[in-house]
Amino acid sequence: MAPLLPTLHDPSALRHFDRAQLKQLADEVRSCVLDNVSRTGGHLSSNLGTVELTVALHHVFNTPHDRLVWDVGHQTYPHKILTGRRERMPSLRQIGGISGFPQRSESEYDTFGTAHSSTSISAALGMALAAKQKGEDRHAVAIIGDGAMTAGMAFEALNNAGVYDCKLLVILNDNDMSISPPVGALNRYLAQLMSGNFYAAAKNVGKSVLRAAPPLFELAKRLEQHAKGMVVPATLFEQFGFNYVGPIDGHDLDSLVPTLENLKHLHGPQFLHVVTKKGQGYKLAEADPVAYHGPTKFDPAIGLVKPATAPKQTFTQVFGHWLCDMAAQDSRLVGITPAMREGSGLVEFEQRFPERYYDVGIAEQHAVTFAAGLACEGLKPVVAIYSTFLQRGYDQMIHDVAIQKLPVVFALDRAGLVGADGATHAGAYDIAFIRCIPNMSLACPADEAECRQLLSSAFAQDHPVAVRYPRGAGAGVATPPGLEPLPFGKGELRRSGQRIAIVVFGTLLYPALKAAEALDATVLNMRWVKPLDVELLLKTVATHECIVTLEEGALMGGAGSAVIEAMQAADVQMPVLQLGLPDRFIEHGDPGKLLASIGLDAAGIEQSILERFGAGEPAGKTRPGAL
């Protein structure tokens, strides 16, 4: 049979494919996903699991007129392949290439930009009600995973949607997995829905009844509802006002296509429960969907292999070891993750201290307030959370933790640029949004050793403290075995030089030291954004002509702003150059190249300083009055 995929430049042709062609197409899409992800790295298991669903959706719905809204968006490679981006797949998640997530700027088929979870039902409801208000005849379909469904936001949207008569279809893609095995009562409930006789009965009912396409549609609908009534008590989703259908096999096009065709003609909010397998069709990913959730490049014939030489220790590993060591020393310590056990380095902690480990699901807001509750009772919670996902828990951090001055430690992983995931996942804002909160402190270790020490410093405080560290490895500085803290709120003079002082917050210390060699500049390693070591800062300012601040965080309101505020408060006038993340979103790509592209590597730092302050003339002459 001639391949179908190369002839498809958009989904219009596949609307006319027969079932056999759709099956062939699904096989080709699956191979295309595996082939490309094995070369580029990226999200694999979830994409292998959505192949048939994607084919069926583009077959049944008139996309992009009908809106497909994917949740998280890490499962949209089949969708990208079918919507004109197959040939760009080799550029996936690389600079200038296509994104690993849906982006409105990338394609008209990407109806809603996403990468943080649990937004799809809200956005699709907005689209469905907008269509209704404007008198446009279109469907809005939200496709949400069982993991993403655990977030409060998904339930806020269900609660709102259930009372409207609009063309909204919510598809729950239930693969019984989040990144790691799913947690919580909803998961238990979905497992019940999928279990035993009910699933078998519903599946057969679906096949015998739902295959009857319109014009027998009304009859089919009645039969289906009757059949459902016989085997299913009202589901949670029906209580929310949805018409619930399922569970059906999400890899079986013979179930998917007629079910979707029928649902398209029903009135009011519809809910379809499909069951899929993460990693479907690639045995290694089926067996270990966690490892293949977001693998780096690999040979599909062999699968992921351990590197021959031990890679450098990552900051995540430094945190994981610290957490276990501190837990062994202090029985009050409890560790919390909002569904990021592997990514946040909690695997060993869960094994060793299961009774002190809490995976709360994709529920960042709850994670923070839950920690506050634990702290109220004298426990010492450590919330391990990606900087970008803490954005979800901001009010909780202020209202539930900081105002009550509760001693919660926030271990902020993925601070700064993260690379291939791009702007949605960059930890760009935590310095700016944390340092303005009273009672909060914020530390930014320059390397692995300081990371361990500053975590100990944070844990020793009687108020909330965040410690931010980046994705991956740092300078490679060996961590001390003990748990000795570094002094609270104190930085260090790292290099003495002339005229220019570079005031560094975090891991950019190392490129700064290189730049400083060339410029003979002074370097301060500040370690803390808040409290700021004002004494060290002002002492240094007094003996220099110009100041450079450096951080891997948004410039606006960031650590550099804190330095300028401190100088203003002390009535010190001096030119200040602020280096950090600019006021624009930085797309995906290799993190080293991205940092270089915005001048945050050693050469870029040196060049920016030379451009601003010259190679030796007095700073006042270079930029009079600058601050």
Ligand SMILES: Cc1ncc(C[n+]2csc(CCOP(=O)(O)OP(=O)(O)O)c2C)c(N)n1
């Ligand atoms: C707000 C937020 N928290 C955490 C994540 C990290 N994350 C990405 S995918 C995922 C699991 C999603 O599970 P599910 O929706 O079931 O999709 P599956 O991976 O099973 O296809 C998590 C926790 C995220 N993207 N957004």
Ligand SMILES: CC(=O)[C@@H](O)[C@H](O)COP(=O)(O)O
């Ligand atoms: C889609 C998502 O949010 C996660 O899968 C994320 O891509 C993981 O990122 P890390 O690879 O940095 O853990």
Ligand SMILES: [Mg+2]
């Ligand atoms: Mg899932």
